[in-house]
Amino acid sequence: MDKRKKTNYVSVMTLMIFFAIITTFPYYWTLKTSLEVSSNVYKFPPDIIPNPATFKNYTVVWNQLGLVRYYLNSILLTSVGVVVNVFLAAMAAYPLARFNFYGKKIVFFLILLPLMLPFQGGLIVNYLTLRNMHLLNTYTGVILPLAVSAFGIFLFRQAYLGIPKDFEDAARIDGAGEFYIWLRIMTPLISPTISAFAILQAITWWDIFLWPLIVLSDSQKYPLAVALMYLNSTFQTNFKYTAAGMILATLPLIIAFLFMQRFFIKGLTAGGVKY
Amino acid sequence: MAKNFHRGLRIKQTIIAYIFLAIPAIILGIFTYYPMILGVVLSFFRYDFINPMKMVGFSNYAKVFGNWQFLNAMKNSFLYLLVVPPLQLLSIIMAILVNRQMKGINVFRTLYFIPVITSMTVVALSWNWMFAQKGILNYILMGLHFTSQPIGWLTDPKIALFSIMFVTMWKGLGYYMMIYLAGLQSIPFNLIEAAMIDGAKPAQVFWKITLPLLKPYAMFCSVVSTIAALNVFTEIYVMTGGGPYHSTETMGVLIYEKAFENLKFGYSSALAVILSLVLIVATMMNLKFFKEGGVQSYYG
Numbered sequence: 001m002d003k004r005k006k007t008n009y010v011s012v013m014t015l016m017i018f019f020a021i022i023t024t025f026p027y028y029w030t031l032k033t034s035l036e037v038s039s040n041v042y043k044f045p046p047d048i049i050p051n052p053a054t055f056k057n058y059t060v061v062w063n064q065l066g067l068v069r070y071y072l073n074s075i076l077l078t079s080v081g082v083v084v085n086v087f088l089a090a091m092a093a094y095p096l097a098r099f100n101f102y103g104k105k106i107v108f109f110l111i112l113l114p115l116m117l118p119f120q121g122g123l124i125v126n127y128l129t130l131r132n133m134h135l136l137n138t139y140t141g142v143i144l145p146l147a148v149s150a151f152g153i154f155l156f157r158q159a160y161l162g163i164p165k166d167f168e169d170a171a172r173i174d175g176a177g178e179f180y181i182w183l184r185i186m187t188p189l190i191s192p193t194i195s196a197f198a199i200l201q202a203i204t205w206w207d208i209f210l211w212p213l214i215v216l217s218d219s220q221k222y223p224l225a226v227a228l229m230y231l232n233s234t235f236q237t238n239f240k241y242t243a244a245g246m247i248l249a250t251l252p253l254i255i256a257f258l259f260m261q262r263f264f265i266k267g268l269t270a271g272g273v274k275y
Numbered sequence: 276m277a278k279n280f281h282r283g284l285r286i287k288q289t290i291i292a293y294i295f296l297a298i299p300a301i302i303l304g305i306f307t308y309y310p311m312i313l314g315v316v317l318s319f320f321r322y323d324f325i326n327p328m329k330m331v332g333f334s335n336y337a338k339v340f341g342n343w344q345f346l347n348a349m350k351n352s353f354l355y356l357l358v359v360p361p362l363q364l365l366s367i368i369m370a371i372l373v374n375r376q377m378k379g380i381n382v383f384r385t386l387y388f389i390p391v392i393t394s395m396t397v398v399a400l401s402w403n404w405m406f407a408q409k410g411i412l413n414y415i416l417m418g419l420h421f422t423s424q425p426i427g428w429l430t431d432p433k434i435a436l437f438s439i440m441f442v443t444m445w446k447g448l449g450y451y452m453m454i455y456l457a458g459l460q461s462i463p464f465n466l467i468e469a470a471m472i473d474g475a476k477p478a479q480v481f482w483k484i485t486l487p488l489l490k491p492y493a494m495f496c497s498v499v500s501t502i503a504a505l506n507v508f509t510e511i512y513v514m515t516g517g518g519p520y521h522s523t524e525t526m527g528v529l530i531y532e533k534a535f536e537n538l539k540f541g542y543s544s545a546l547a548v549i550l551s552l553v554l555i556v557a558t559m560m561n562l563k564f565f566k567e568g569g570v571q572s573y574y575g
Contacts, residue, residue, distance in 0.1 A: 016372050020386045023449070026401045027389070029411060034405065046411055092299035095292035102289045107296065114307050117555060120506070120547035121314020124534045126306055145306035148299045148341075178291050189464065207394035209509050214535060225396040229513055232400055239404060246397045253392045264392070265453055 011027030027250075034058070034243035057244040061231075067245050069220065070227035074206060077223050081143055081205035082198050094182050095225075096153070097160030098168065106238070108157075114150050123237075127214055141215045142208075152197050159193035160186060196266040199256075206253055224249045318545035323538045335545035345546065347521055348529040351436060352550075355504045355525060356441045358447075362500055363493065366448050370455035374472075377477070384456075390448040395446065399513035402442045403429065429515055432522035439523055442510050451496045458492035459485070494565035501557050505550065526550045 001015045020271045035053040095101060096108055126145045127136075135141035163186060187194070209225045216222060219230055228249060232242045257264050318336070321329045339345045339466050345465060373384050390398060405412050406428035413425040428438040508527035511517060515530065517524035525534075526546065534543035 012372060012375075015302060015368075016383050019369060019372070023387050023390055023445070026398070026405060026445075029405060030397075030401045046414055088299045095288075095295045099288045099292040100285060101292035102285070104292070107300075110305070110308070114303075114311075116558075117311070117551070120530065120550045120554070121317070121544050122307070122310040123530075124540055124544055125310035125313045125317065127534075128540070129305065129309070136295050144302065148302045148307075150307070153299070162403070182295070190294070193517075203392050207392075209394065209396055210512075210531075214443065225394040228394075228396050228400065242400060246400060249395050250397055254389060256386070257389070257392055261381070265388075265457075 026151050030243045033240055034247050036240045036243075050184050057240045058248065061241045061244045062248070065231060065241060065245075067227070067231075067248060070222055070224050071248070073221060073227075076222040077139060077142065077208070078202055078205040079210075079214075080139070081146065081199045084143060084147045085149050085201045086153060086194055086198050088148050090156050090187055090194070091155030091182075092148065093153045094160055094186065097157045098186070111153050113153070123211075123214060128213060136215060137221065138215075138216045139221070142212050146211065149197075149201070152201075155193060155197055156190065159190035163189050192266075195263050199260065199263050202256075203253060311449075314544050315548055317541055318548045320541045322540045324540070324545065325538075328541075331541065336549075338542065339545055339549065341551055344521065344524070344529065348524050348526045350366050350552075351522075351524060352507075353525040354436060355440060355443075355507055356501065358444050358504050359497065360499050362444050362447055362451060363496055365444070366451035366496070367453040367455050367489070369448060370459055373452070374456055374459045377509055384453075387452055390446045391405060391449040391453075393446070395509040396513055397445050398442060399510045402438075402445075403514055426479060428548050430519055432520050435515055437522045439507075439514055442514070443504070443507060446510075448499065451500065454492055456494055458489045462488050494561065498558055498561045499566065500559055502554055505554055505557060526553075 032047075032050050033049040034057055035055070036047075036049075036057070037052055037054050050084075091109070096104065098109075122145075130136050130141045130145070133141075135144065167185060167189065168181060171185050176185070207225055208223060209229075212223050213220075213226050216226070219227075222230060226244055228242065230240075231245055287293045293512055319330060319332060321331045321335075369387055373380055373387070402474050404410055407413075408425050408427065408430070411429075412428065413422075416422050417425065427434065429435050467480055467484060470484055475483070506527050508531065511525060511528050512531070515523045517528045526551075530543050531552065533539045533546060
């Protein structure tokens with residue numbers, strides 16, 4: 001019995017380490033490349049450990065190649081995108097959970113509809129709409145079509161539904177306005193759901209690629225994920241710079257993940273069956 | 276009297292509700308519902324930005340169906356569905372592996388999860404280097420004498436699509452693992468305990484209790500990964516741009532190329548409508564496959 005347990009442990013461990021090597025190796029390889037001195041990444045046979053190692057590529061990509069600019073772009077886009085999405089989803093979800101109004105069922109169905117019908121024509125039509133509104137090549141144009149998340153509304157509605165009615169009634173008797181009740185009393189009560197959704201949105205906006213690629217024509221406005229591809233095609237022979245940029249682009253989310261693992265996982269699995 | 280009072284209250288609530296809903300509804304209307312309708316309308320027109328829109332009836336669709344590029348993209352998109360079964364199987368295995376009390380188990384969960392939060396651009400670029408002719412992958416395989424010639428992971432039209440599929444899988448594993456892990460942890464332990472007391476073997480417990488209870492989770496993962504596979508774009512766009520010789524050109528890539536590179540908005544809309552129909556059918560087939568639960572347990 002004991003022996004069986006031991007072999008079991010060894011095989012589980014082996015399998016887990018095997019998967020871990022597969023998931024982490026590309027990061028190691030990128031990190032290694034980013035520390036190289038020689039610009040020939042395809043040296044054959046390759047060095048497994050960079051020798052000699054240097055951080056110079058990081059300063060080059062940050063200052064000379066202007067990664068700092070794309071970094072700031074991404075920070076701006078992510079913070080506005082998250083705040084707008086949380087605010088609007090909470091605003092739309094609130095009456096759906098707490099009010100008994102005419103047309104509620106239809107409104108709720110309409111909000112769920114885009115979740116059930118994955119329509120692919122949106123990119124084209126939204127591009128044309130933004131063009132007519134003269135919002136192409138602006139961050140407003142990037143954010144606006146993605147400002148209201150049907151999934152977020154759904155998530156927040158479920159959360160608002162769970163609040164006992166007493167909270168609302170007490171505030172109403174005290175003469176608080178509806179907007180005040182929503183923003184200052186009810187919304188703080190669903191903060192765990194809000195942080196989960198905010199984190200999910202932060203990942204989405206930090207990693208966003210296709211839509212800004214379409215809307216933004218000025219490469220100076222690119223967010224990180226688009227800029228990296230742009231940098232890679234501009235400095236095709238200097239992979240070590242792109243590699244340094246990739247590490248810098250990935251670092252914030254990995255650090256955030258290490259600190260907020262619990263919320264991250266809640267956010268990403270929130271779409272699962274629990275709700 | 277009381278009835279009137281309730282009615283008055285309801286009217287008041289209705290007004291307030293729509294004030295709350297107004298801004299989100301306008302944005303959803305313009306950027307979600309309007310595209311659904313206009314996208315279909317546009318597919319019956321010819322439009323290129325420069326010349327005025329011209330109604331062409333079904334001609335975009337007629338053009339699509341005889342077109343080799345469309346058939347090729349459709350074939351590649353369907354081929355891409357091959358990622359779904361191994362992705363689900365491997366992520367279930369990983370979830371079972373990390374669903375145990377053990378020192379350092381969080382380290383493994385984190386390591387498996389990091390690809391999920393990494394942007395697809397970063398993932399695609401780093402795999403591009405590893406897949407290169409003189410990249411590390413060929414170096415290892417040649418060093419182990421699996422092959423004497425370097426493999427053209429992304430340059431051989433027969434292999435390229437499968438290489439990208441591997442990357443999609445690599446990035447997605449951690450996400451589905453987490454969902455299955457949530458599923459495994461929602462199974463009440465006394466259920467398993469009771470079966471054990473009744474003399475069930477671990478394998479029986481797995482097949483008869485664990486797996487059936489994971490079904491709603493498997494349905495969710497299957498629907499989501501099917502839609503993602505049929506929609507695949509970024510990894511292909513970054514890694515091969517659809518080449519070599521259109522061998523990795525999927526519907527997502529073709530729609531983008533026709534609209535934003537060739538400015539054929541009507542034609543591209545027709546492609547989008549067709550892909551949407553495929554997605555709807557695929558989703559329904561998924562739900563039917565998992566039968567009970569249906570949309571109800573998926574969304575509410």
